[in-house]
Every structure is written in structure tokens, then in C-alpha cells.
Amino acid sequence: MTQAYNKPVPVPQQESDFYWEKAKQHELWLRSCKDCGSAYFYPRDISPCCFSKNTEWVQASGNAALFTYGIVHRAPHPGFVGDVPFVTAIVELEEGPKMAANVVMDDPTPEKLQIGMALEVVFEDITDTIALPKFRPA
Amino acid sequence: MADMSRSVAIVGVAESDEIGRVENKSSLQHHAEAAYNALEDAGLKMSDVDGLLSAGFGTLTLAEYMGIEPKYTDSTSVGGSSFIIHIAHAMAAINAGYCEVALVTHGEAGRSARSRAGGNAAEPGPQYEVPYGFIGAPILYSMAARRYMHQYGEDHARQGMAEVAVATRKWANLNPKAYFKDLPMSFDDYHNSRWISWPFHLPDCCLVTDAGGAYVITSAERARSLPKKPVYVLGAAEGHDHGLISTMPDLTRTWGRYTGPKALEMAGLTHDDVDLAMIYDSFTYTVLVTLESLGFCGPGEAPDFVANQRTAPGGEFAMNTSGGGLSYTHSGMYGMFLVLEAVRQLRGETGERQLDDPKISLVHGTGGQLSSTGTVILAVD
Known part of the structure; x- marks a missing residue:
């Protein structure tokens, strides 16, 4: 673990506690709406697709495709x-939802980052309680 | 909806006393100076104002600072498009009788108060974005631009972005108030500039300046008793389709796909009637995706639409004649300045960069993370 981690750290709330607890165990879980059967991101107790409370947690495979990205040259923080x-990226999970993440690689270039390329989840332990899901080429 | 087309007019516009790099002036001072100047332009006094609309600061703070007791207030704050949307809200309020003279102000010491640290990872949505460095507009908007390149071709998109950057700079070179008044930019300058967040070069990104702006809007009837030529509001529409960039339904279409056609329909006009397009240019890409969303051209066609410096001075399609957020000024929520330029062009007050007798301007703001849009159609007789 990095001693002086000084990037913004997620602050879990009641409806995101489960997500971050599972992330700490290096598992990626999603909310899914049982009314329409679609998984969604980001997690909310009431689904944004049907505005239904009939929702559940499902474990994601961790497989994703690169949907889009930027290569940050001027640090924003x-x-x-x-x-x-x-690399800041939006990835499309195998289960359907898209999420923001980093693609972890050395010396990123556009040539190394093809839209649609296969990715897999990796977890970075950033504090005693938080691990961030990120992605790397599969 | 009641037919409100031509029921109100913009009668005064102004910037704050100095814009660009203005150290030691607060954002509120920029608001007040712009309000003072816009009222003077309108031939009205602060005591005539009974409606106050703004974004960023709520009207509580603003009204106290400027010493007024408004009877109608609106603090709609959906990013840089807010000041376009305020036109629609003022139009509705004036027609409903809530107020007669509405003052809309903007002020932001964006450059001097600049802080690189940012990002709140405590909110339900942002806690899944901010920790990854999704902080600040260049990074967020680069996601959309990269997707556009994937769909329509990287070189094609790049050429369109360069055309917009270079053409907009040429307009700025004609505007005494522009931050880059004296700094020309060639295509080579563009292509050789440094990266901010790939695919954005530095000149793909708007300025960060200190500036204020204001306009005064009143009933068409009252407008005709005032000194300046009334600039009528013919149509208006607003809305948004997401908040965070990672939740945008389609990174290559904005909500302008609704607000553009809707505002034109209310005005009873078509794209071909537009003499001047004022298109929010937070980034070069914002212009491309907006032209397509509004329906000036089809999906993926904007780079051809702006090709061969078609939007530059002397070009076929007049756009962002002030020099835009890219090269004139961009304090943070830029939409206000689109209105100022449209009104001045329609009145024939823009000197060296004046278009030949424009009658109709489409003004379109984008706010948040390509999230919210507002379109208005302005016209003179």
C-alpha cells in the first residue's frame, strides 16, 4: 500500500457500502434491476431504468471492453x-453497464489503446478500507 | 405552450469593466460591473429591475451585493448553458407577469481564483469517477472526443477540430476584447502544440479567464421605448440528458438534438435562416458534436461542414465571431458571452468583425459534462 496516497478517496455511503466492501475483497459487484433484468452503474438502491426498488446485487465477471479513453498529460489534481x-477510460462491462476507470499500463499511447480491446479488472488497494477496481489489457 | 415568440427582447448587454487576466477582483464585482454596464446600454436604472436571474452565485448573494429586492428570482445553475436557459425563464416570467425587467448576470474570477485541486469523491455518482482522475473538463470531454474519432475516423475528426481552433482564433484577432487578440495561430501551431488530455491539444481547450457579463431582457412593448434596437427572442428550448460523462447516453450526440430543432420550430425558422451561429466552444470537439446534434449537418459530417475555414472571417457560415471560449474569453460558465456577441452582431455594433446585416442568430449553450443544453433564436427587424 502506498504510504502517502493523496488522490481523492471514495467515501462510501449506505447504498455504496456493499460495493466498496466487495471491492476490498477484490470482487466487482453491480446493481441489477429485477423488473427489467438489466444491470446498471453506478449503484443505487432504486434503479434508474425502471425507478424500481426491486433490485439486487450481482457479481460481475470483471471482463470488459475499452469503450473510450483519454491520455492525461496535465495532472488535474x-x-x-x-x-x-x-489513462482515464470508460469501459463497457460484459454485463452491459459502462463505468469510469483507469487502464493500467506503462507509457500509454493511442497505438496501445484500441477501442473495443479486451480488458480485465484488477484492484489497487489504496487505503486500509478501499480498493479501486481498475482495468488492464486481458 | 402559449405563443411567446417575439414577446420579449434583449435591450442591453455588456461585459465587466476589464476581462481576461484581472487580479484582485472578486467574481461578485464582475457581476456588478457587468450589470452596471448592461443597464447603461439598455438606458435603464437598477430601480427598473424587478427580476434577477443568475447561475453560480444564488440570487440571494447577488441581490444583496447589488442592493436590489427582486420580485422574481431564478438561480438555475446547470453549467455554462445556464445563461441561455435564463432567456427562456425570463421570457416565461415576463409573460406570466412575475416581472417586467429581468437582469441576468454572470461573473467569475476563473483565472485568478483558479485551483487545480478539485473533485469531491463523496457524492453517489462522483465517488466512482473522481478517484480515477476524472477531474476537470479537458479530461471529461476528451472521453467523448475519442469515441467520436473511433466512430468517424481520427484524421477526419482531427482536421475538424483544427479547423475550428484556427477559424475561431481568426475571429479573436478582430476582437479588441479577446484574450488572444494579438496572437495568431496557424494549422502548424495547432498540430505542434502540447497535449493536455489526448486527444486534446492545448488549443482544443477553452481559455480560463476572469470576466463578467450581463444582459437585460424585457417585454417587446417596453423594449421599443428604449434607445437600442430590440433583439427579439423568437424561440427557446432547454434540458439535459445526463450528469456525469460516464453516464452520457451517446458520447457523440448532445441534448442539442432536442433543443435546436425545438427552438427553431418555435421561431418558425429553419437552419438555412440562421445568419450567425453562436455555439458554445468549451472545446473544439464541443463545436463539432453540437453542429451535428443541432442538425446543421448529419452525424460525423461536422468536420466537412467546417472544412476550408468555412467558419472563419469571410467564410460561408458565420460562427463564434467574438473568438469564442477558445480565444476571446471563458471564465468558467461561458454561455453569457454567446448572448453578448449575438446581440451586438444583430445590432451592427461589432466593428471590424461585423457581419453584413445579420437578422437571425442561433445561440446555443452546453453545460456540465456535455450534459445540459439551451438554444435560443434571436432576431432584429
Whole structure:
């Protein structure tokens, strides 16, 4: 674990506690709406698709495809100064939803990042209680 | 909806006393200076104002600072498009009799108050974005631009982005108030500039300046008794389809797909009637995706639409004649300045960059993370 982790850290709330607890166990879980059967992101107790309380948690495979990305050259926050260039991405999970993440790789270039390329989830332990799901080429 | 087309007019516009890099002036001072100047332009006094609309600061803070007791207030704050949307809200309020003279102000010491730290990872949505460095507009908007490149071709998109950056700079070179008044930019300059967040070069990104702006809007009837040529509101529409960039339904279509056609329909006009397009240019990509969403061209066609400097001075399609957020000013929520330029062009007050007798302007704001849009159609007789 990084001693001086100075990037923004997620602050779990009641409806995100489960997500972050599972992430700490290096598992990726999604909310799914039982009314229409679709998984959604980000987690909310009441689904945004049907505005239904008939929802459940389902475990994601961790497989995803790269949907889009940027390569950050100017750090947006002091915590990221040592990371540039780094990849911010939106990935499309096998279960359907899209989520924001980083694609972890050394010296990222557009040539190494093809839209649609297969990715798999990895977890970075950033504090004693939080692990961030990220992705790397599968 | 009641037919409100041509029921109200913009009668005064202005920036704050100095814009660009203005150290030691608060955002509120920019609001007040712009309000003072816009009222002077309108031939009205603060005591005539009974409606106050703004974004960023709530009207509580603003009204106290400027010493007024408004009878109608609206603090709709949906990003840089807010000041376009305020036109529709003022139109509705004036027609409903809630107020007669509405003052809309903006002020932001965006440059001097600039803080690089940011991002709140405590909210339900942002806790899944901010920890990854999804902080600040260049990173967020680069996601959409990269997807567009995938769908329509990287070189095609890049050429369109460069055309917009270079053409907009040429307009700024004609505007005495533009931040980049004296700094020309060639295609080579564009392509050789540094990366901010790939695929964005520095000149793909808007400025960050200190600036204020304001306009005054009143009934068409009262407008005709005032000194300046009334600029009538013919149509207006607003809305949004997401908040966070990762939840945007289609990264290559904005809510302008609704607000553009709707505002034109209310005005009883078509795209071909537009003499001046004022299109929010937070990024070069914002212009491309907006032109397509509004329906000026089809999906993926914007790079061809703006090709060969078609939007530059002397070009066929007049757009962002102030120099835009890219090269004139962009304090943070830029929409206000789109209105100022449209009104001045329609009145024939823009000097060296004046178009030949424009009658109709489409003004379109985008706010948040390509989230909210507002479109208005303005016209002079």
C-alpha cells in the first residue's frame, strides 16, 4: 500500500457500502434491476431504468471492453502529478453497464489503446478500507 | 405552450469593466460591473429591475451585493448553458407577469481564483469517477472526443477540430476584447502544440479567464421605448440528458438534438435562416458534436461542414465571431458571452468583425459534462 496516497478517496455511503466492501475483497459487484433484468452503474438502491426498488446485487465477471479513453498529460489534481501520462477510460462491462476507470499500463499511447480491446479488472488497494477496481489489457 | 415568440427582447448587454487576466477582483464585482454596464446600454436604472436571474452565485448573494429586492428570482445553475436557459425563464416570467425587467448576470474570477485541486469523491455518482482522475473538463470531454474519432475516423475528426481552433482564433484577432487578440495561430501551431488530455491539444481547450457579463431582457412593448434596437427572442428550448460523462447516453450526440430543432420550430425558422451561429466552444470537439446534434449537418459530417475555414472571417457560415471560449474569453460558465456577441452582431455594433446585416442568430449553450443544453433564436427587424 502506498504510504502517502493523496488522490481523492471514495467515501462510501449506505447504498455504496456493499460495493466498496466487495471491492476490498477484490470482487466487482453491480446493481441489477429485477423488473427489467438489466444491470446498471453506478449503484443505487432504486434503479434508474425502471425507478424500481426491486433490485439486487450481482457479481460481475470483471471482463470488459475499452469503450473510450483519454491520455492525461496535465495532472488535474496534485495527487496525479507523478502518474502522467495516465489513462482515464470508460469501459463497457460484459454485463452491459459502462463505468469510469483507469487502464493500467506503462507509457500509454493511442497505438496501445484500441477501442473495443479486451480488458480485465484488477484492484489497487489504496487505503486500509478501499480498493479501486481498475482495468488492464486481458 | 402559449405563443411567446417575439414577446420579449434583449435591450442591453455588456461585459465587466476589464476581462481576461484581472487580479484582485472578486467574481461578485464582475457581476456588478457587468450589470452596471448592461443597464447603461439598455438606458435603464437598477430601480427598473424587478427580476434577477443568475447561475453560480444564488440570487440571494447577488441581490444583496447589488442592493436590489427582486420580485422574481431564478438561480438555475446547470453549467455554462445556464445563461441561455435564463432567456427562456425570463421570457416565461415576463409573460406570466412575475416581472417586467429581468437582469441576468454572470461573473467569475476563473483565472485568478483558479485551483487545480478539485473533485469531491463523496457524492453517489462522483465517488466512482473522481478517484480515477476524472477531474476537470479537458479530461471529461476528451472521453467523448475519442469515441467520436473511433466512430468517424481520427484524421477526419482531427482536421475538424483544427479547423475550428484556427477559424475561431481568426475571429479573436478582430476582437479588441479577446484574450488572444494579438496572437495568431496557424494549422502548424495547432498540430505542434502540447497535449493536455489526448486527444486534446492545448488549443482544443477553452481559455480560463476572469470576466463578467450581463444582459437585460424585457417585454417587446417596453423594449421599443428604449434607445437600442430590440433583439427579439423568437424561440427557446432547454434540458439535459445526463450528469456525469460516464453516464452520457451517446458520447457523440448532445441534448442539442432536442433543443435546436425545438427552438427553431418555435421561431418558425429553419437552419438555412440562421445568419450567425453562436455555439458554445468549451472545446473544439464541443463545436463539432453540437453542429451535428443541432442538425446543421448529419452525424460525423461536422468536420466537412467546417472544412476550408468555412467558419472563419469571410467564410460561408458565420460562427463564434467574438473568438469564442477558445480565444476571446471563458471564465468558467461561458454561455453569457454567446448572448453578448449575438446581440451586438444583430445590432451592427461589432466593428471590424461585423457581419453584413445579420437578422437571425442561433445561440446555443452546453453545460456540465456535455450534459445540459439551451438554444435560443434571436432576431432584429
